[in-house]
Amino acid sequence: MLTTEAAGANPSGTAAPAAIADDRPSTGDLHEDGAAGHGERERVRWGPVLAVAAALAVARLGVATRYGWHRDEFYYVMCGRHLAWGYPDQPPVAPLLARLASEFGSGLLALRLMAIGAEVGCVLLAAVLARQLGGRWRAQALTAGAVAACPVFLGASSLFGTTVLDQLAWLVVLAVLNRALRTRRVVDWVWVGVAAGAGLETKNTIAVLLAGVAVGLALTRPAELRSPGPWLAAVLALVLWAPNLAWDATHGWANLHMAAVLARGQGGAVGSLEQLPLLLVLLAGPFLVWLWVLGARRLASAAGRTHRWTVVAAAVVVVAFTAGGGKPYYPAPMFAALFAAGAVTVEERLGAAGSLRRTAWPVGIALSGVGAALGTLPFLPPAAASAMSRLDPTLIETYGWPQLAAEVASYARHLPAGASVLTSNYGEAGALERFGPPAGLRLAVVSGHNAYGWWGPPTGNDSTVLAVGEWPASYLGRFWAEVTPVAPVRMGGVRDEETTGSYGHTHPAAIFLCQKPRGTWSQLWPALRHLD
Secondary structure (H helix, E strand, O other): OOOOOOOOOOOOOOHHHHHHOOOOOOHHHHHHOOOOOOOOOOOOOHHHHHHHHHHHHHHHHHOOOOOOOOHHHHHHHHHHOOOOOOEOOEOOHHHHHHHHHHOOOOOHHHHHHHHHHHHHHHHHHHHHHHHHOOOOHHHHHHHHHHHHHOHHHHHHOOOOOHHHHHHHHHHHHHHHHHHHHHHOOHHHHHHHHHHHHHHHOOOOOHHHHHHHHHHHHHHHOHHHHHOHHHHHHHHHHHHHHHHHHHHHHHOOOHHHHHHHHHHHHOOHHHHHHHHOOHHHHHHOOHHHHHHHHHHHHHHHOHHHHHHHHHHHHHHHHHHHHHHOOOOOOOOHHHHHHHHHHHHHHHHHHHHHOOHHHHHHHHHHHHHHHHHHHHHHOOOOOHHHHHHOOOOOOOOHHHOOHHHHHHHHHHHHOOOOOOOEEEEOOHHHHHHHHHHHHHHOOOOEEEEOEOHHHHOOOOOOOOOEEEEEEOOOHHHHOOOEEEEEEEEEOOHHHOOOHHHHOOOOOOOOOEEEEEEEEOOOHHHHHHHHOEOO
């Protein structure tokens, strides 16, 4: 269910580039990077890069709260209200930040501002990567524009969650790692460890990046692994990750069970392999695809031998996620490094090019960004987003939750005191907890889904329950002797997971009145809990 999946200490991401931007290598390093003739590498030219970041921020702020909450955002806030060092489907950073954001008004704008800040951080760090690979101002601006225009980055910024924070964490790690490899100073490896540890407390998928980096260095720069810096970084990362690991170990390795469930939902390695071409869709545009190809070619060539570990790490990441049944967008943060390398090649080729060719790249990337914005941000009417939900359900799942709460409240007001509302997933539960009270819902809301299952069983009356979710009546009949269909869930008339029963569920969501339980809540709860 999680569609979203940060360097939690700095969600805005704006301080990280400044901390890295003072890295000025020698001319010899530039020659190894294939940028000979550029002279000593200049610092990041922040003017064009900040212009790209500002354009992204303005576009995002204009529609930041147009549709509303996403189901995952409800969930992060509720997890934040049950603070722990871990949850069955995520480490603690995103819930902690969501709890802080929920203290400001409705909380939604504060959540979205953190998401936008994280994505702006990705744009700035991408420019830093281009500079580290030998690029001057044009390569830096192209790289920043490519990340801002890439659907997988732009779409992640449309809502707060582990995905956008994970993208930022990957880019922070890549930037500080490049610096440490160049300077070979132990203090810079300390920052690599801190960044990696913070990333591991945000989303465990960054462990695959770290494994890919280790393989890349072992194959292309083995001498680096004989120095103390990388091992110090590894120890620091493990120390910072230890609280989440301890939580997982004392809760039956819930994260591993969750990962297995998600992999089965993807169809395992075969399903992930079938979806691998979606990586190109996530790039969405000939200019971005070609920039990606140019980057991979450069890093694999003699011109990019100093940074060849990057393309090896990218290959390891893609293979690992595919073999493990991961989702197609998991390896997407590596696009930024490939964009950066490709932009350096473009910059070199455009050095003697005419004005038309020099204009083609920024115009093409800008057009890619417009297309990505229309597909991933709520610029279009809800009906249009509903029609496109088969391609990407994320956007339309930010619509219709107040209507769901009002509908459930209209039926719940006739139930006796002490009755409960049971939902099939955390999105329904979070929406009812957020919008239910203003709509007149006074009943306790419970669910067995993911972390909600850990917070039960409920203490209320189990004799009358209003069940809301993607269940057939026969399933609920296992727990209550009388199950009466009340109404379908409408979600404001849009097509999404609730109204279609898609994404692994065979039944559209509906409301049921359940009576005559076949046991107490404590007896029923183990079978009502589920991970998906």
